[in-house]
Amino acid sequence: MKKYLLLIAASIAIVSCSGGGDDPAPNPDPDPDPSGNKVPTTPTLTDPTDNLLCIDNNLVFNWEASTDPDGDAVKYTIEISKNIEFTQITHSFSNLTSTTKTVLLDKAVAYYWRVKANDSKNASSEFSSIFQLYTEGIGEENHLPFSPKLIQPSLGSTTQGNSVSLSWGATDVDNDALVFDVYLDTNNPPVTTAVTSHTEKSYVASSLAANTTYYWKVVAKDDKGGVTLGQIWSFKTE
DSSP, rough: HHHHHHHHHHHHHHHHHOOOSOOOOOOOOOOTTOOOOOOOOOOOOSSOOEEEEEEEEEEEEEOOOOTTTTTOOOOEEEESSSSSSSEEEEEEEEEEEEEEEEOOOOOOOOEEEEEEETTTTTTTTOOOOOEEEEEETTTTOOOOOOOEEEEESSSEEEEEEEEEEEEEOOOOOTOOOEEEEEEEESSSSOEEEEEEEOOEEEEEOOOOOOOOOOEEEEEEEEETTOEEEOOEEEEOOO
């Protein structure tokens, strides 16, 4: 009889612990941007135009105005660098209210510049595309090629198969003929030469290992002895 009563008591305890009605609905996820603030549009560069050889080194930089979807006030940041990766920024100006900025640059130097927009609530656009220019030097007879620009494969992308087409852009303000040395291997930085004095702006790399990260760079050379080292890019094979 005592065991029977204990079983009844245990059953009652289980029912009371599992009861209590439906669980309350979970709170909805918080708004990822409670303010609802939208970023301004990305600026478009106008002057100096891309690939320009500038006879003056006191330059006026111009870009088209950005718009803000919320009607917020917009200011601009301009960055000028000696390399296309913007690891050597020589001039940087923030909180510009106009779409123009005059900057005194060194002579006989290749420069790269970009602009982004910032609204009054600290939302920033992406940086604009990058324009490149060269400032004329005194008595200059030759200018270095601009740093090669990546076309494909996109940086850090994954490719299929054991071969991949590498392509890049490259220009020279003197319109000199350019040739390219391509370095490609699994080291960073790459030290293995895949091809030298290559006249095309593309190269097909073959016999690649699967599931491997490759690093590559392009060295641009003009026919007057000018040499420009490109930045290091990477891709991964499946």
